[in-house]
Amino acid sequence: MSLDWIYYAISWILLTWHSAWDAIGVPVGAVIGTNFAWILAIVFLVVTVRVILFPVFVKQIKSQRAMQALQPKVKELQEKHKGDRETLQKEMMELYKKEKANPLMGCLPMFLQIPVFLGLFHVLRRLDPDKQNKTLYGWTADQFQSASQAKLFTAPIAGKFGSTADELASLGANGTTVKVIAGVLVLVMIATTYLTSRQMILKTGWAEDPQQRMIQRLMLYGIPASLLISGAIFPIGVIIYWVTNNLFTLGQQQWVLRKFPPPVTATAKKATAPAASRNPVQPAKSGGLFGRGKTAPPAPVKAAAPKVAGPKPGAKPMNNPKKGRPAKRQG
Numbered sequence: 001m002s003l004d005w006i007y008y009a010i011s012w013i014l015l016t017w018h019s020a021w022d023a024i025g026v027p028v029g030a031v032i033g034t035n036f037a038w039i040l041a042i043v044f045l046v047v048t049v050r051v052i053l054f055p056v057f058v059k060q061i062k063s064q065r066a067m068q069a070l071q072p073k074v075k076e077l078q079e080k081h082k083g084d085r086e087t088l089q090k091e092m093m094e095l096y097k098k099e100k101a102n103p104l105m106g107c108l109p110m111f112l113q114i115p116v117f118l119g120l121f122h123v124l125r126r127l128d129p130d131k132q133n134k135t136l137y138g139w140t141a142d143q144f145q146s147a148s149q150a151k152l153f154t155a156p157i158a159g160k161f162g163s164t165a166d167e168l169a170s171l172g173a174n175g176t177t178v179k180v181i182a183g184v185l186v187l188v189m190i191a192t193t194y195l196t197s198r199q200m201i202l203k204t205g206w207a208e209d210p211q212q213r214m215i216q217r218l219m220l221y222g223i224p225a226s227l228l229i230s231g232a233i234f235p236i237g238v239i240i241y242w243v244t245n246n247l248f249t250l251g252q253q254q255w256v257l258r259k260f261p262p263p264v265t266a267t268a269k270k271a272t273a274p275a276a277s278r279n280p281v282q283p284a285k286s287g288g289l290f291g292r293g294k295t296a297p298p299a300p301v302k303a304a305a306p307k308v309a310g311p312k313p314g315a316k317p318m319n320n321p322k323k324g325r326p327a328k329r330q331g
Helices: 004-024 036-052 054-069 071-080 085-099 103-125 141-148 165-171 175-204 210-233 236-259 266-281 283-289 299-309 316-330
Strands: none
Touching: 004 036, 004 103, 004 141, 036 054, 036 103, 036 236, 054 071, 054 103, 054 236, 071 085, 103 210, 103 236, 165 175, 175 210, 175 236
């Protein structure tokens, strides 16, 4: 009962968007086996949630920038308190508090979307024509009936990869079609979830803090791997929500990273410093890497030395009088 307000909120947003698309003229009936009014209602549920959470996303980016700036100090603390994990954790917490950096802020937008995900999961799971209470959470009987018959390429949005024969029969769905559509969507969901995490890590780099690095690994590998199993129990409508949310995140992150590029980390500076020091020692290597190989062959300069030696043989007749002159002086 404590989550009813979430179910009411999710239902209200879905029904509002569905009514809006219906008013605009999007067909309510199936076109190419798809009820686009309901699919678009789910897509714009994502848009609505992401717009509401945009200020939180901005705070997430600022927190990540602050964490990056603190990496040198974090590394110093790790070296100073090596072997004393308790003191290290205490010092790091004090550092984060002093610099107003929150290590968990990077996961906050995802955590805030969990209630939305659970709410949509619950609402779509109820889309069973055999349900008696069809007007729960503000639905009308007609809206409930329309949503329970909504499909994506003939697969009901309330169906899932692991639907039982009874569930498929109540939805009037073909088991093979539901498994194919749900299976493809689960793979897309896994791929886009991995890409969203990879995109951010490639731009910001791996954290020096072991806890932060562990969170990064969990986001990059753990969550996508878990979706391979849990995706079987997600209704198709929920997977549509997840994929749309991932695509929105990819676009949003790309925009933010271009608009506000991450600062050069101390690790990157250290990586470039040796390269710079090697240039004067081994100019040939730096020339090859940066395309200076064409100008690098100052072998002709060295050939200038042989040119000095060259004139000597040509100047032998000149050397004779010179030799003669000192001879005269001696005489």
